[in-house]
Amino acid sequence: xxxxxxxxxxxxxxxxxxxxxxxxxxxxxxxxxxxxxxxxxxxxxxxxxxxxxxxxxxxxxxxxxxxxxxxxxxxxxxxxxxxxxxxxxxxxxxxxxxxxxxxxxxxxxxxxxxxxxxxxxxxxxxxxxxxxxxxxxxxxxxxxxxxxxxxxxxxxxxxxxxxxxxxxxxxxxxxxxxxxxxxxxxxxxxxxxxxxxxxxxxxxxxxxxxxxxxxxxxxxxxxxxxxxxxxxxxxxxxxxxxxxxxxxxxxxxxxxxxxxxxxxxxxxxxxxxxxxxxxxxxxxxxxxxxxxxxxxxxxxxxxxxxxxxxxxxxxxxxxxxxxxxxxxxxxxxxxxxxxxxxxxxxxxxxxxxxxxxxxxxxxxxxxxxxxxxxxxxxxxxxxxxxxxxxxxxxxxxxxxxxxxxxxxxxxxxxxxxxxxxxxxxxxxxxxxxxxxxxxxxxxxxxxxxxxxxxxxxxxxxxxxxxxxxxxxxxxxxxxxxx
Numbered sequence: 001x002x003x004x005x006x007x008x009x010x011x012x013x014x015x016x017x018x019x020x021x022x023x024x025x026x027x028x029x030x031x032x033x034x035x036x037x038x039x040x041x042x043x044x045x046x047x048x049x050x051x052x053x054x055x056x057x058x059x060x061x062x063x064x065x066x067x068x069x070x071x072x073x074x075x076x077x078x079x080x081x082x083x084x085x086x087x088x089x090x091x092x093x094x095x096x097x098x099x100x101x102x103x104x105x106x107x108x109x110x111x112x113x114x115x116x117x118x119x120x121x122x123x124x125x126x127x128x129x130x131x132x133x134x135x136x137x138x139x140x141x142x143x144x145x146x147x148x149x150x151x152x153x154x155x156x157x158x159x160x161x162x163x164x165x166x167x168x169x170x171x172x173x174x175x176x177x178x179x180x181x182x183x184x185x186x187x188x189x190x191x192x193x194x195x196x197x198x199x200x201x202x203x204x205x206x207x208x209x210x211x212x213x214x215x216x217x218x219x220x221x222x223x224x225x226x227x228x229x230x231x232x233x234x235x236x237x238x239x240x241x242x243x244x245x246x247x248x249x250x251x252x253x254x255x256x257x258x259x260x261x262x263x264x265x266x267x268x269x270x271x272x273x274x275x276x277x278x279x280x281x282x283x284x285x286x287x288x289x290x291x292x293x294x295x296x297x298x299x300x301x302x303x304x305x306x307x308x309x310x311x312x313x314x315x316x317x318x319x320x321x322x323x324x325x326x327x328x329x330x331x332x333x334x335x336x337x338x339x340x341x342x343x344x345x346x347x348x349x350x351x352x353x354x355x356x357x358x359x360x361x362x363x364x365x366x367x368x369x370x371x372x373x374x375x376x377x378x379x380x381x382x383x384x385x386x387x388x389x390x391x392x393x394x395x396x397x398x399x400x401x402x403x404x405x406x407x408x409x410x411x412x413x414x415x416x417x418x419x420x421x422x423x424x425x426x427x428x429x430x431x432x433x434x435x436x437x438x439x440x441x442x443x444x445x446x447x448x449x450x451x452x453x454x455x456x457x458x459x460x461x462x463x464x465x466x467x468x469x470x471x472x473x474x475x476x477x478x479x480x481x482x
Contacts (some may be wrong), residue, residue, distance in 0.1 A: 002029035003124045005050070005078050005104050011120065016080070017107040019090045021099040028077040031089050031125070033118040038250025039063060040070045047075030050121065052114045054085040061093035066422060068097040078103060080117065129141045132215060139163055141157045141225055153178040153228055162220050166212035172204045172229060174339030179412075182297075184209070194296045196226045204229055233292045236304075240291055240315075243267050243305035247316060250355050251362055255327045258353035267303050269318050275358065276350035278302070278317040278333055279365035282342050293340050296332040298324060316365075319356065321351045330375040345369045370477065399475035402468060405455040417455070418473075420448045424460055425470050 005026040009016050018026065031048030033042070037056040047053070051071055058064040071079055073363035079098065081090045090107050092160030098105045108114070117447050142163075146155040157168045167181040169191075176182070186193070196204040206225060208218070246263045249255050255263065262272040269275060278299075282290040290313055291306050302317040319329060326348045334346045347369030368376035406417045420438065424445075427433040431449075435442045449460055458465035 002031070002128050003121055004029055005106060006441075008050075008117065008120070009106065014112050014117065014120075015109050016089070016112070018104070019081070019095055019107050020078075020103070020105040024099065024102045024104050026078070026104050029230075030077055030121050033114070034076075035114050035118070037045065039067065040452055042070040042074045043436070044073035049074075049076045050080055050117070051076045052080040052082065052108065052117065054082040055087050055091065055094070056085070058094065060089065061088070061091070064091050064094035065097040068101060068103055068288055072101045072103050076103075078326050079089055079105045080108045080114075081105060082108040082110070082112075082114065136216055140220050143221055144361065147224055147228060149472055153232075156221065156224065156228070160217070162210060163217050164212045167209040169207040170205075170225065170229075171207065173336065174203065175296060175336050176293055177204075177229070177232075181209075194222055196222060196229060217473075236294075237291045240304050240306040243303055244307040246316070246430050247305045247358070248307050248363075251359055253359070253464040255355070257355065264355060264358070267318075269303050269358075270320075271354050274321045274351045275318050275361070276321065277312055277347075277358065277361040277365045278319055278326070278330055279347040279349070279362065279369060280333065280337055280342070281287050281312045281314045281369070283312060283342050286340075286342050287313045289296075293336070295331075296336050298329055298332050316362065326351075327375060327377050327478075330377070334374045345372055346375045348375070350378050367474075376450050399472040402456055402458060402472040403476060406452060409451075409455055415448075417448055417452055420445065421452055421460060421469060422473055424449065425466065427472065429461065429466070 005018075005028070008014060008030075009026070009369070029048070030049075030050045033052060034045060034049040035052045036044070037053060038044070039057045041051065054068075055064070055368070058067050068079070081087070081094070081096075083089055088135070090105060093137040095105060096101075097459070108117070137254070142159050143156055146159045147153070148153075153170060153312065154209055157170060157178050161168045167179075167184060169179040169181065169184050169186045170177045171186070184207075186209070191209055193206045194206040194208065206218075206222060208214075248269055250264070252261050264271050272398065280290075291394055299317060299319065301323050302319040305316045307314050307316060317333070323329060330346045330348050337344065338345070347365035347367070349363070349365035349368070352358070352360050364378040368378050370376075403418065406421065409415060410417055416438075420434065423437055424431075424434050427437065431442050431445050434440070434445045436444070453459045454471070458469050460466050460469060
């Protein structure tokens with residue numbers, strides 16, 4: 001423990017005497033001892049020193065008063081005045097000025113060398129530093145043990161919170177990962193943020209509620225947390241890829257029912273329980289983010305998978321119905337996606353059981369996402385989704401057969417037959433409306449419809465053929481991952 005003037009005054013052998021006012025506190029810790037005979041030593045003091053002097057340059061009352069003022073401005077803890085050299089006692093002018101500014105003054109007898117005082121203070125500081133290092137080492141071991149014995153980040157934060165006497169929150173991608181006070185919502189006002197380095201652009205931070213005590217342990221904990229967060233990111237990415245392989249097989253309908261059920265159970269999805277799908281897509285530049293981002297706390301019970309389809313990557317969450325309201329969970333996911341810079345809509349599927357129910361929910365979620373809202377709930381059971389989810393209906397083959405000639409013609413001639421067909425069906429077969437939307441002459445629209453009929457064999461003006469073409473376009477839009 002660092003010494004104070006009060007400690008020095010009762011130290012045997014020093015024979016120091018307090019000469020200042022009894023109202024002047026003597027409890028401030030002495031950081032160091034500075035010996036000086038300068039008239040103005042302020043430039044050589046950094047604060048917290050006990051200034052020892054014999055007063056060799058303080059021969060006049062003005063010089064003595066000026067010396068005290070310089071000591072006060074420098075932030076020193078007091079003056080030790082050595083007598084028996086230039087002065088037989090502490091000068092009255094120096095004492096009066098010191099009492100005026102509440103600067104402690106102790107008398108150092110001729111028999112007490114200044115070096116003895118300096119050695120005592122230095123030894124105390126060294127012992128204090130050694131004690132602090134020992135405590136830090138013990139705290140390092142406690143934190144490492146909490147993390148490595150299976151407690152994870154929650155156990156580490158609990159131990160660290162006790163050490164710094166404060167609440168802690170750990171965030172990644174803007175979402176809470178762990179906390180000693182869940183839902184605390186830290187901000188820059190009442191909290192101190194410590195940036196964490198994980199090798200990812202994830203803006204990970206450790207938040208400490210003010211006030212807190214830190215003797216260096218936070219820096220050590222920061223390194224441990226960064227390593228563990230990076231490990232979590234790697235595990236999260238691997239788990240989502242593995243889950244994505246299984247779910248992709250289920251969505252394509254390539255698994256027999258018993259195999260599909262067994263593989264779902266291996267992922268932690270109970271086939272007999274009802275689950276719904278939350279789905280969001282990301283462009284290629286966001287593949288890494290969508291594979292590694294943390295999820296809102298309310299979706300911890302969900303099984304997350306990443307699947308690739310049509311040049312995009314989708315994050316698919318299989319959520320048990322007991323997790324909560326699908327719309328609310330969808331909003332939580334949408335908010336998290338916005339935090340990481342992904343503005344794609346969230347699609348929600350219906351709640352079903354079994355592997356085929358997962359297929360239905362997935363296609364409903366894909367279809368819902370096309371409506372373009374931030375969060376899109378399924379309005380009703382979609383005929384297209386049901387047909388796509390059925391293993392016995394070759395919808396993808398039908399769509400390819402119906403639309404293949406149109407896509408090939410468009411690619412070869414730079415035409416827009418597929419776009420014209422989609423617009424025609426969306427506008428309920430109104431040639432005039434199509435011409436207005438596409439800025440074409442009506443005869444041009446009619447000519448393109450004739451080309452579509454000739455190339456596909458389906459006449460968009462006939463209801464049976466129109467249904468066939470509409471289903472083909474829906475399948476093309478909602479086709480399962482390759």
